[in-house]
Amino acid sequence: MGLISSIKIAKRALTRRKTKNFSAILAIALGVTLMVGIQITTDTLENAFLTSLLIREGEVDIRFSNGTGGFLSAADESNISALVPDALAIMSELQSSGPAMIGSQFEPSVSMAGIPLDYNEAFGNFYDWDTGEVMDISTYLADNSSVLLSSSLAEDMDINKSTELPINLTTEFTSITIVPKLNESTGFPILNETTGFPILELQITEERVILSITEIFDSRRPGIGASYRGVLFSLDAYQDWMSLQDPLRNKDIIGAYLITYQTDHFSTPIDETVLQEKFDALEERLPVKMVNDQEVNVYAIDSSRLLYIGLIDLIFGLMSSFLNVLGLLIIITGILLITNVQLMSVEDREFQTGVLRAVGEKRGGIFRSMLFETLFQGIFGGIFGLVGGLIFGQLVALYLVSLFGSGSASVQPLVKESVVIFSVIVGVILGMLTGLLPALRASRVNIVEALRGIKITFEEKSSRNLAFIGVLLSFLGIFFFLNNGIINRNLQYIWLTSGWDNISEWENILLGAGFLFTGLGIVLSRYISRTKAFNLTSIVLWGTPVFMFVVAMGSGWITDMSGSSLNILIIAIIEIVIGSVMLVGMNLPYIMRFLRSTLIKIPGVKGVAQVAPALISSHKTRSTLTFAIFAVVLTLNVTVASLVATNIDSTVGQSEEDSRGIDLYVQLSDPEYNLANTSYTTELYRIDSAITDVIGMKTFKPGSTDYTRYVATKNPFSPDFNPQSNLLPLGFGELRSDQILGDAQNATDDEDWRFDFYMYNLPDGVRPTSIDLGASDEVLLDQSKRAWDKFFDPEYRMTAYNITLDLENFDISNFGGFTASTLEEVDPILDINGSEVQYPIVFTDSFLLPLGMPIWIPFNTSQFGFPVYQPFTIGGSFDSDRAGGWPLSRSMQTEGFSSGSFSGTLGTVYFPERFSSYTDFFGMADELSPDKREPDQFDTYLIKTTYPFDSPAIEDVAQSIEDFTNTKDSGYRKLIGDEFMVATATSLYSKLEASLEMMEQMTNFLQIYVNFGLIIGAVGMAVISVRNVAERKREIGMMRAIGFPRYQVMTAALLELMVLGFIGLIIGVVNGLFVNVGFSNMLDVPVVIPWGTIGAYLSFITFIGLLAGAIPGWVASRIPAAEALRYVG
Amino acid sequence: MFHSNDSEVILKIEGLHKRYNEGKSNEVHALRGIDLEVKKGDMMAIMGPSGCGKTTLLNMIGHLDKNSGGEIHISKIDTNKLSDGQQTAFRRDNIGFIFQLFNLFPFLSAVENVETPLLLQGYNSGIAREQAKMLLRDLGMGDRLYHSPMELSGGQQQRVAVARALITDPAIILGDEPTGDLDSTTSAEVITLFRRINKMNKQTFVLVTHNRWIAEKCDYIVHMIDGKISNMEMGPFKEEK
Ligand SMILES: Nc1ncnc2c1ncn2[C@@H]1O[C@H](COP(=O)(O)OP(=O)(O)OP(=O)(O)O)[C@@H](O)[C@H]1O
């Protein structure tokens, strides 16, 4: 037969067997929807993060600033232009920040910038917030008191589009003048005794200025406006104001020169590798000058764009790989579905093939006609799936807008062509392969057997080829086992107890056991029954990770949790899923026998009991695939659901204990005033008698362009120091022993400590050699106290370890807060004499800083504008997993990424008080600094009250503190005579709630993600059910003929699906819980079982089973028996 | 009436019609007024050219499909008047079916196939199993109890089907070419079995067959053409045992 007739046969087959074709198409469509949808979601999420950051950079690729601090001048423009001949445009900019008051709204720190009115149009346009039209900013910035406001700030300031313009904005500029020093009693200038000239001194005042906001530009829209989120001046105007800081009133000051290499970065992103190359090359070419016999760069360059891309990789890395694992498993569900539906066609195809062969059709012809049929199914399935995936992606993107939405422009569904093409092709090929392979196989079978409907049995023993693969797999497994100790010498042999005590060893144990026993199963099945052989395999596959989660982690065998905990989770989940599905699948007949013997006792369903379980076990592979769909999806769902519950519950439950008595904290927008008779602390005690303790502290956060105050993660004087990747904008905090210890002397002092919170990583000398996950709270607190003793001990030094942090090559597996460190596997840094390098220690709440790493903190600024760096060793980190842990941290959870404050996100470094006098930021080093502070001038206050931790009365206290501080002309403002002071009082409980909310949002997203799999699984079930019933028409006719009442026919169809659904559910719940036990053991939090959610899944499965089984069953039971009997497939 | 005998009438059909696709352009008038009486213990054969309505007639008797007019009385009950549920129960208790092909549930073993009708009647599963085993042993299938249909020969499958039809001790057994798929030796075995049961239990058999030789084993033969009964041949035929 020729091509035409093959097509004809295919066409006839397609039109005649509508249900079957429809179900095949639907299955492929669903599978492809999953693949496309999941990919789009993951990509979109990552893109949303990135664009929400990049949009702030506008069109700027690289910034030039003064290499030694201070300003640049107009004269630098030509030099810089010459350095970047390939730049498209260059623009000058002057940025700083200050307070702003609009109406009654006050913002302590608003970014202010001046840009030239004739800036190059390559940097983009400003758009009117109201009309959306392009703005010519020069018409609005006529003089030095006219400014533009960004829409982001406008929204924060409660200004809306209908607010009448212009409106006033009050701010302050620092003014420094040189005045003769006056004799306090006479009022005359004091003269220098030798020269006879008056002694001069600097007078520093804050000049209050009223500016006029003439227009508001849209800062959420890509363009130059997006990079200015505060107040915008003309460059000349801002130079005027800033020059007040200079006693000489020099106005030729430029903060930075901005370089762009192209236009429209938002729609056509710049190639980051090209940019990186340009950046690196430029760095080599930077001119140098000599300062103090040291070579320093005249210019400093940075590229936030590159930094953001690096950071996004880092922050998104964990999230992304988690999503990818989920996505992978969900995609497996799709594959299961396609395979399942196509497998149903096998018997079908065999009969068809038999008939065709009997009437003389050649193999080639049969193959061709089936090829057309599956091709048709594949292509249509692929197209529908693509559409479904796109719709899904769109919906998720909408959800993401509400989740991260800092501007709708920043979240667009990202559809990568390659991903779409790949998914569709995979779906189509999969559909065709799973449809064609059995057919091909059928075309080779005996015609007579095919006609008689003899099933191809899958029970045959393994072939020799398969056994060979089994041997290979076994060797692979042994290789993984040997990896411990023999190949990788850092790990211990498996036959030693110490070979079972860390995560990396377990990774090899899991992989080794998995491969070895899969191989063994295959080999053994040649000699013993396949069921027995694979029972062994599946028990090991399932049992090993469960054992690890429950026993090894639960009873503290695994003492070292460092290493890739994510890998272990992934491997364990995959093994658990495969093992459990295989185990149940292999023993399905036994389970069904049990089911039958139970049901057959119930009057009215005896007929059902006779057929439904038998049907399930007669199609073992198919049934297994069916429940596997739910097993996989539900394992994920239950894992996610119980992870959330575990986290949330442990957070709430432990938070009171963890907060160590702190109920709320207050942050001032500026350090408190140095008042003669009182202090802010004293005032706080007066506000409410319930306040029992106020711990004042000093903190500091560097501005976004204030590189001289960034922490260096490499020695800044070493030749390979790279400001691009070795500087971090971390916050600083000063800790005094009276704040922590109170009246206690040291760790052994039984006196109540004032604020003895939990430490996570501990310094040398305190840290136990192995980490005991089951350690009690008392033990942990005791360790923490001993850590504090080291912290405040001026003699104590800790070895610096050879750990580097490179933003560009950040290793996510060392993710700070994720694993406790023993520092066993890293070497100390040695000096040229071979002795260990030791520094004083700092503590941190930043997840970026691993224990033992050396860092360099910029202290007081030298006369050349160059910071003096003091090296420290990271001696410990606060336990940020313990709710209250460190009330000042956890900003990442509450602020998220949309606030754009990286120092908030990246955390803070805390050093002991004895270093404070060397810093500018705490104000004592440099008497000239406008930040000058007295030892007790605090900005942050931790407060204990008599109320319980979660009492609403604490909110009232917080409110009275804010009222006291923030009310015009009264309270604290009246005391200090300054309206520019704002307090934010936050109760720890509300902070907790906020972080729980953020967590819930994230997990809601994860839920949606995994529920998508559940829904597809449910639809898949319906498809399978329709298919089942359609195919069993003849049996149904026979059932009716021998006296099955309609309801039993329906119940049989229903039961089959329900049973498979429930098996899936049970496997899913059990697996999910085990994974969760493991996860909570890893994080050392109690397990919480989300019975509510599990109940919801139960009802969902029941509902789906009822619907998916009952409808086709009902339809089938309505078909006249005579007609059903005539059905031959 | 084609047949008269003084013993009790078990099946009485009057003016039975069946139209497929009624009112549509492809309407088929498959039965055009069938009148028939079968007495208890009769063994009747139906013969006729392909497409003349034999299968349709059996389906009407068993109420596997709705008829388009006429009356069917089985054991004096007007079965047309019963609801679908009642018809099913009636069929379960009074009628046994044996078909030509794919007669058994492929996913159940021989004994399970046979016991199913008893389970439907509400029997305890242990008792049902014992009865099914006994009947299969009687039919010479004692050593094939737990085989699946696919592991049985055509004749063996048919014997299991017979057992399933007989297990509830129905008054009437309807067979649509029960030997159609079998070779002559096996066919002979099956028809001999029918005869034996018929003699022993006084059960009524209505068998559709194309095989004259089989038909002649029956008491009489009804010939159908074009949806009508054309004539009837009375036995006994030559070598009846
Ligand atoms: N479900 C149906 N729809 C439409 N027409 C039908 C249907 N079933 C049977 N027929 C038609 O009714 C007529 C009688 O069919 P029936 O199956 O009773 O014939 P038969 O005598 O059993 O033939 P055979 O000896 O070939 O089995 C035929 O013409 C057939 O085409």
Ligand SMILES: [Mg+2]
């Ligand atoms: Mg027929």
